[in-house]
Amino acid sequence: MILVVAEQRDGTLNRATLETIAAAQKLAGDAPIKAVVLGQSAGTVAQDLATAVSEVLLVEHPALGPYTPDAFTAAVQQVVASVKPVYVLLPHTYHMRDFAPMVAVRMGASLITDVVGTNGTGSSATFVRPMFQGKLSAEVRPQGDGPRCVTIQIGAFRAD
Numbered sequence: 001m002i003l004v005v006a007e008q009r010d011g012t013l014n015r016a017t018l019e020t021i022a023a024a025q026k027l028a029g030d031a032p033i034k035a036v037v038l039g040q041s042a043g044t045v046a047q048d049l050a051t052a053v054s055e056v057l058l059v060e061h062p063a064l065g066p067y068t069p070d071a072f073t074a075a076v077q078q079v080v081a082s083v084k085p086v087y088v089l090l091p092h093t094y095h096m097r098d099f100a101p102m103v104a105v106r107m108g109a110s111l112i113t114d115v116v117g118t119n120g121t122g123s124s125a126t127f128v129r130p131m132f133q134g135k136l137s138a139e140v141r142p143q144g145d146g147p148r149c150v151t152i153q154i155g156a157f158r159a160d
Contacts, residue, residue, distance in 0.1 A: 002028050003085035003147075004035045004053065005076055007095055008045040016091035018159035020152045021052050024089050029121035031086070036079050038072055040065030057083070069099040076103050085147050086123055092151035104149040110142040111149040116156040129153075 002024045007014040017035075024033045032054040037046045039060060046058045057079060063071045076099075080088060088103070090096040092114055104111035117128035119139065126141045127150060142148040 001031055001083065001085045002033045002087045002089060003080065003083060004033060005088065005090045005096065006035050006037045006045065006049060007091050007093055008037060008039055008042050009095075011039075011042060011044050013045045013048050014091060014093065014095075015159060016093050016152075016154045017049070018052065019154065019157045020089050020091045021049075022157040022159055023115070023118060023152045024053075024087075026157070027087065027089075027118050027121055027125055031122065034083060034085070036076070038064050038075050067095060069102060073099045073102040073106060077106050080107060080147055088147050088149045090149070090151045092153045097151055100149055100151055107147060107149075109147050109149050110144060111151075112140050112142060113151045114153050115150050116153050 004020050004024050006017040034055045034057060035049045035053045036057040040062055046056045049056045059075050090100050101111060112127050114129050115127045119126045126139045128137050128139055131138050
């Protein structure tokens with residue numbers, strides 16, 4: 001199972017989330033894809049995602065209204081502990097890359113950032129990411145058992 005952490009602000013879904021779902025679809029093979037929406041009142045965003053994934057998890061709490069990395073990290077950590085995904089995919093936005101390293105550390109998970117491509121499906125997949133300011137591309141495979149955290153670069157996958 002793949003978990004996509006959706007980014008929304010004031011009830012509006014960030015388009016980078018749809019690109020991250022496209023990356024998850026390529027990576028999933030036959031595995032289900034779930035999305036988690038965090039916020040204070042994010043029900044409309046959850047409805048927007050309902051057709052793109054097999055299940056939408058909605059975590060609403062007043063502490064998630066204004067963004068704080070500690071609150072978002074704790075919320076994602078609890079969701080990951082309950083659904084046990086193989087991969088946790090996040091859009092590579094300022095907001096997400098602020099707390100993604102904390103999520104990975106607290107879960108004892110690997111983190112691959114700025115991914116622009118995938119090869120293969122499931123736990124044997126590799127991820128393509130730029131290195132040296134885009135002069136080289138590296139193909140990376142995470143080590144250890146899941147979950148594995150991956151941030152998807154904006155524009156790398158088509159949202160349509």
